[in-house]
Amino acid sequence: MSFVLDGVTVRHHAPLAQRPLALTEVSLNAAAGEQIALIGPSGAGKTTLLHTLACAMRPQAGELRLFDTQAWNLPEAQRHALRKRLFLAPQTPPLPPRQRVVTAVLAGLLPQWGMRQALASLLKPADPQCAYDALARFSLQDKLYARVDRLSGGERQRCSMARLIVSQAELLLVDEPLSALDPTLAMHTLTVLQQEAAARRATLVCSLHQIELARAHFPRIVGLRDGCVMFDAPRHQVSDDMIAALYKHATTPASASTPQDQEPKQILPLIRCF
Amino acid sequence: MAASTIRTAPPDPAWRGRVTASVLTLVVLWPMLVWSEFKPWVLLDAQSLAATGRFLADFFPPAHSAEFLRLAAEATWQTVAMATAGMTLALLGAVPMTIIATERLSISRIGTGRIRILGRAVRLFVRWLLVGLRSVPELVWALLLVRIVGLGPTAGVLAIALTYCGMLGKVYAEILESADPHASDALLRNGASRLAALCYGTLPESASELVSYTIYRWECAIRGSVVMGFVGAGGLGQRMDESMKMLAGGEVATMLIIFVLLVACADSISKMLRRRLA
Amino acid sequence: MKHASSAPCISTLLLLGGLVLLIVASFATLPLQWRAFLSVDAAKATMEFLRGFVPPEAAPAFLHKLLIATAETLSMSALGTGIAAMAGLAFALPASGRFGTMPRAAMRLVLNVARSIPELVWASILLIAAGLGPFAGTLALAFHTSGVLGRLFADAMENTPPLPEASLRINGASALAAFLYAALPQTLPQMLSYALYRWENNIRAAAVLGVVGAGGLGQMLKYHLSLFQMQQAASVIVAMLLLVALVDTISFAMRRLMMS
Numbered sequence: 001m002s003f004v005l006d007g008v009t010v011r012h013h014a015p016l017a018q019r020p021l022a023l024t025e026v027s028l029n030a031a032a033g034e035q036i037a038l039i040g041p042s043g044a045g046k047t048t049l050l051h052t053l054a055c056a057m058r059p060q061a062g063e064l065r066l067f068d069t070q071a072w073n074l075p076e077a078q079r080h081a082l083r084k085r086l087f088l089a090p091q092t093p094p095l096p097p098r099q100r101v102v103t104a105v106l107a108g109l110l111p112q113w114g115m116r117q118a119l120a121s122l123l124k125p126a127d128p129q130c131a132y133d134a135l136a137r138f139s140l141q142d143k144l145y146a147r148v149d150r151l152s153g154g155e156r157q158r159c160s161m162a163r164l165i166v167s168q169a170e171l172l173l174v175d176e177p178l179s180a181l182d183p184t185l186a187m188h189t190l191t192v193l194q195q196e197a198a199a200r201r202a203t204l205v206c207s208l209h210q211i212e213l214a215r216a217h218f219p220r221i222v223g224l225r226d227g228c229v230m231f232d233a234p235r236h237q238v239s240d241d242m243i244a245a246l247y248k249h250a251t252t253p254a255s256a257s258t259p260q261d262q263e264p265k266q267i268l269p270l271i272r273c274f
Numbered sequence: 275m276a277a278s279t280i281r282t283a284p285p286d287p288a289w290r291g292r293v294t295a296s297v298l299t300l301v302v303l304w305p306m307l308v309w310s311e312f313k314p315w316v317l318l319d320a321q322s323l324a325a326t327g328r329f330l331a332d333f334f335p336p337a338h339s340a341e342f343l344r345l346a347a348e349a350t351w352q353t354v355a356m357a358t359a360g361m362t363l364a365l366l367g368a369v370p371m372t373i374i375a376t377e378r379l380s381i382s383r384i385g386t387g388r389i390r391i392l393g394r395a396v397r398l399f400v401r402w403l404l405v406g407l408r409s410v411p412e413l414v415w416a417l418l419l420v421r422i423v424g425l426g427p428t429a430g431v432l433a434i435a436l437t438y439c440g441m442l443g444k445v446y447a448e449i450l451e452s453a454d455p456h457a458s459d460a461l462l463r464n465g466a467s468r469l470a471a472l473c474y475g476t477l478p479e480s481a482s483e484l485v486s487y488t489i490y491r492w493e494c495a496i497r498g499s500v501v502m503g504f505v506g507a508g509g510l511g512q513r514m515d516e517s518m519k520m521l522a523g524g525e526v527a528t529m530l531i532i533f534v535l536l537v538a539c540a541d542s543i544s545k546m547l548r549r550r551l552a
Numbered sequence: 553m554k555h556a557s558s559a560p561c562i563s564t565l566l567l568l569g570g571l572v573l574l575i576v577a578s579f580a581t582l583p584l585q586w587r588a589f590l591s592v593d594a595a596k597a598t599m600e601f602l603r604g605f606v607p608p609e610a611a612p613a614f615l616h617k618l619l620i621a622t623a624e625t626l627s628m629s630a631l632g633t634g635i636a637a638m639a640g641l642a643f644a645l646p647a648s649g650r651f652g653t654m655p656r657a658a659m660r661l662v663l664n665v666a667r668s669i670p671e672l673v674w675a676s677i678l679l680i681a682a683g684l685g686p687f688a689g690t691l692a693l694a695f696h697t698s699g700v701l702g703r704l705f706a707d708a709m710e711n712t713p714p715l716p717e718a719s720l721r722i723n724g725a726s727a728l729a730a731f732l733y734a735a736l737p738q739t740l741p742q743m744l745s746y747a748l749y750r751w752e753n754n755i756r757a758a759a760v761l762g763v764v765g766a767g768g769l770g771q772m773l774k775y776h777l778s779l780f781q782m783q784q785a786a787s788v789i790v791a792m793l794l795l796v797a798l799v800d801t802i803s804f805a806m807r808r809l810m811m812s
Contacts, residue, residue, distance in 0.1 A: 056722045084724030094719035096737040100288070107733045111724035118729045124289055132283035145287055167723065309620075310627035310686040311767070317681055326681040355578035362575050409793050413672075413760040413770075417777055422598055427582045501672045504764055511673075515764075518676050526677070530669065537668040550564055 001068055002171055002203040003053055004029040008062035010045075010052050022048040023227045025062070030203050032170070035194060037218035038207040041247050044224040046207040047091065050173045053205065054088040055079060066171070084111035087169035091176045093160040097149035101140075101159055104148055105131040108167035134162040137192050153180040158189060165196050172197055174206040178213070186210065190217055211243060332523020336531060346513065346532055353509035353536075356427050356502075357495035360434025365488070367435065368442035375400040375443065376450050378458050378476055379468040401447075408440025416502040430507030434495050445487050453480045486548045493537075493544045500533060510536075604782035608790055618772070618791050624686045625768035625795060629751060629758035632693025637747040639694065640701030645731075647706035660706070666699025671757040676764045689766030693754050704746045705739070712738045741810055748803045755799040759792045769795070 010023040023045045030036060038046050051057045052064065055071050064071050066086070071079055087108070095104045102125045109127070110118060117126060125131065128144065135141045138158040143151060151159065157180045164172060174193065178186040190206075190213060197204035208214045214221055221238050223230040223246045230246050231238065306312075316322060373379060375397050382390040389397070412433050419429035458475030462468070503511015510529060517525035645651070647659040675692035682688040716734035721727065762770025769792050776784040 051722075054722050056718075080724065082724075083722060086723070088719070088722050090715065090719055092715060094716040094734070096716050096734055098741060099733075099737040102286075103733065103737075107720060107725070108723070110720060110726075110729045110733060113729070115726070115728065118732065122732060123292065125286060128283040128286065132281075136281070141281070141283075144283060169723070305623075306627035306631055309623045310631055310690050311624075312627075312631060312687060312690060316683060316687065322681050322683065329680050352582065355582050358574055358578040359582060359584075362578075409796065410789065411756055411760045411792065413763060414773065414789060414792070417763065417773065418601075421777065422601055423585060423594075426585070428584050431582065431584065497670050501670050504672055504676065514673065515676065521680070530673075533673075534665055534668045538664075547567070550567060 001065065002030045002032045002034065003067070004063070004065040005052070006063040006065070008052060008059040008064060010048055010057055010059050012048075021227055023052065023059075026227070026229055027062075028222065028229065028232065030205070032203055033198070033201045034220060035197060035204040035218055036206070036220045036222055037214035038205060038222050038224060039209075039211055039214055039243075039246070040207075040224035040230070043226075045227040046224055047175055048227075049224065050088060050175050050205065050207060053171070054086055054173055055083055056088065085169055086171040086173065087164050087167045088173045089160050089164050089175060089177060091179065093156040095148045095156055095159060097147075099148050101135070101143050101146050101148060101151070102128055102131045105134060105159060105162045105166055108163035108165075112168060130166055131162070134165040135159070137165065137196075138162060138189060154182070154185065157181065158185075161189060161193060164193075170200070170202045172202050172204045172206075174204070176207055176209060178208065178210055186213065329521060329523045332521075333527040335524065336527035337522070337524035338528065342525060342528065346510070346529060349508075349510045349513045349529075350532055350536060352427060353499045353503070353511070354496060356430045356499040356507070356509055357434065357492060360431045360499070361438060361488075361492050361495050363431065363435035364438035364442055367439040368446060371400050371404060371439070371443045372446040372450065373468070373472060375404070376447050378450050378453075378455060379462070379471060381462055381468070384459065384463055400443075404440045404443040404447075406440070407436050408438075408444065410437070412437040412498055413501060413505060416505050416507050420506050425506040425508070427508040430499055430502040430509065433502055433507070434498060437498075438491060438495060442488065442491060446484060449480050449483045449487070450476050482551075485551050489544050489547050489551075493540045496540050497537065601782075604780075605786035607783065608786035609781075609783040610787065614784060614787065618769075618787060621762075621767075621769045621772045621788075622791055622795055625758045625762075625770075626755070626799070628686050628689045628761070628766075628768055629693060629755040629799070632690045632758070633697055633747060633751045633754050635690070635694040636697030636701050636750070637743070639698040640705050640747075641743070643698060643702035644705035644709055647702055648709040650727075650731075660703070663699045663702040663706075666695055667703065668699075669696065671696045671754075672761060672764060675761045675766045679765055684765045684767075686767030689758060689761040689768060692761060692766065693758060696757075697750055697754060701743075701746060701750060705743050708739045708742050708746075709735060744810060745807050748807050752796075752800050752803045755796055759795065 005026055005028040008023060008026045009021060010026075012020050012022045026045075026049065028049075038049065040046055048057060052059060053066075055064075055066065058072055066082055069082065071082055074082065103122070106121060106125055106127060109130075113121070113126075120126060132141050132144055135144060138161060140155060140158055140162065143155065143159075148156060148159070157177060161174075161177055164174070172193075177193065178189060181189060193206070194204065194217060196202075206218070215235055215238060219235055220233070221235055222232045223238075223242065225246055231242055233242075317326075377383065377389065377397065380389045380393055380397075382388075382393050415433035415436050416429055419432050423429050423432070453476050455476075457479070458471045461471040461475045466474075499507070499509050500511040500514070503509045503513070504515045506512060510533060514526060514529045514533075517529065643659060643663060646655040647663060649656045671692050674695050675688055678688045678691045678695070682691055712735060716738065717730045720730040720734050725733070758768060758770075760770045760773075762768040762772065763774050765771060769788055773785055773788045773792075776782075776788065
């Protein structure tokens, strides 16, 4: 089993007095190599779910088993070692503006590198060919030595995907990778992503707003709404009515902050201590 | 399909630049280390360690006899008084000079856009005077003035007055220049005097910035006064210098504590004043 | 658009009154020798004094010594600023909260004390450990500027968007690696800019540190003034002004280069 979520409840990061639920009693599991599309209206909890799977948010209740281990029962060091086997690509490309693309992409290898190699690569990129090949799959190889802030939004998003390709993770968690791409590019990027996941036999969980792409390309679709799993079915069993019900009268919960707001606050404690 | 693996990545264009920069840094670094007699091992030399150890040991406890504390309090007040008096004189000098130097109040400029020769000459002269006043480090002024007026706070007050006159003049002029010229222009065009144009035209808008900067400079002046004490201009600095020469660690410790507290105090008073008045 | 000044409230009036009191008290309590400054005799003596400065000394042997002292001062300021930049970076890590709240408070206190104490005071203390000469000056500048830069760097680090670094850490990178690959690239240009700007301040400080014995142009100035060698002193002052202008120009040019 790649991951198992059992009755997991996660709260938003908010002042103790009012802590709305982001996920309520969510149960989900996936075997190695599965490819799952995560759909649902804004504020449904897709980002929270991906972060929970990435061990970035601790569930208030329920159990998370990653690679057959109870992730939150481990000591911090071992849990961090577990994180090396996964890769979370956030909605906003997490690339430092003035960094060069080659360094930003090669940062995907940091979990595998020792400190000496990491330092050396800052001065002279350790494996530019690897970054080049990854970028070439998205037709961005010419931008290898360009600065990140000179790229367009769509190019930055694809660089973020290139970092995913370069990494050696077995569990790929991707949060809306196609939002800044036109339809042709979106399809191409998705194809590359899925080919890579299949080649590595990695599990892919991808949250999408492009429902047609999800139904056309992913064998399994999970619908999320207001923090609950509405359906979890193979694609041929997902009907138009189910999709309509998922998005019907969808209201953004008033107390929930946008996914982007949520990420940094929850993650800040991770930044501490060397 | 990975057809692109046929192509190899181009060489790193930044590598050459990085190597050159590193070499240049080393080439510049080595002579600098020599010229500044950079010998960190001197700190670990037995004699030096012993002297440092003794001095630091004297820090605890800091000197706290009533007699010494009284002297220290007097010296502290003298420092604050020096800074305040110096700033007041600096203001008295900077305000007229700013008024003369600023192009905002040029009457000959109205309508033609060009200031007449005499106006430009006078303004240029005053600006260069201000530059000269603030380019010379205040400590150098203090050193010179001590030779003219003798030891004591007079030299310190005058040194602060001269240097800060230059600094205040420059920044005041910049603040006035960056304000919207419309109001003062309108007044001048209608025949108002320069002073009126200043007070009713530019000042209301710039007042808070001017006050804010002045208070910030007063805070700096307090630090400056302590430093000037080291060349004989009185105040806390002179006391510290004397205690240091006698290697009286306890007294130095007390005065350092007082000084740090003084700076913190001045900092909060300054923040409070800026909030209230600006 | 500010509205016309309303009647100032009592507390502001009291404040202004207090300020006036402070100014009056300052002038009253200081033993100022106005006569020594304002009398005709004093004016004549000042003129005499100033005339002694012209022309500044320009003998080759003296200029050579001046050049050495200038090199000493320049090195002091550059090295001191460089060391402070590295130390500041190291101090900024705890001071920006990466090791917890207690270390942050403690480190910020240390940094505040370091930057409150002026360079000259640091120099006179460090002379005990480092002996007379420019080394004490370099250390004094390093200690003081570490406080300044440490605080500025820490604030810059606290204000950067945390997403890039958080993302690397979630994916399993070590804390140090995430810092080097995400936080540092984001803050480096601003930090370099601060350091260069501090160099401009430090060259002025370095020029006068010699007054307490820390070498460089300051020591030369004190020496010649104490011997009443006014022409040599004038040359030293001119050298100081030129050096300050040089460093200001270099610093400005480098900062412009980096912003591009």
